[in-house]
Amino acid sequence: xxDQLLHEIIEPVLNEAKDHGQVxxxxxxxxxxxxxxxxxxxxVFDASSAVGGPSLNECLxxxxxxxxxxxxxxxxxxxxxxxxxxxxxKAFLEIVLSPLDHDNVRFL
Numbered sequence: 001x002x003d004q005l006l007h008e009i010i011e012p013v014l015n016e017a018k019d020h021g022q023v024x025x026x027x028x029x030x031x032x033x034x035x036x037x038x039x040x041x042x043x044v045f046d047a048s049s050a051v052g053g054p055s056l057n058e059c060l061x062x063x064x065x066x067x068x069x070x071x072x073x074x075x076x077x078x079x080x081x082x083x084x085x086x087x088x089x090k091a092f093l094e095i096v097l098s099p100l101d102h103d104n105v106r107f108l
Contacts, residue, residue: 001043009093013106023103024056045107056104 004010026045033040047056077083097105 004093011102021103022059023106024059026056026105026107028107059104 001010005012024047026047027049028043028045031042031044033042047060049055050058
């Protein structure tokens with residue numbers, strides 16, 4: 001988490017910050033990966049957890065399934081002579097949320 005704070009992926013909530021509307025605190029836990037050389041611990045958040053109200057997942061808009069379009073991607077991938085692949089494991093942490101949504105993804 002220190003690394004995420006350093007790279008401004010996460011930010012601290014100041015004591016004087018006011019809660020506007022609904023606030024969700026996401027439970028999280030570490031996942032240990034002994035086989036990894038550089039990142040042995042990964043943080044996993046549980047947006048399906050609910051205590052005394054709806055979970056964050058229940059409050060979000062459910063997008064249509066992307067399975068059909070992914071099938072097309074796989075077919076096109078195999079149809080060309082040259083293919084390009086990438087490891088986007090840490091790209092998820094680069095998603096920027098609207099400031100209005102910051103109170104919905106808090107964690108302790």
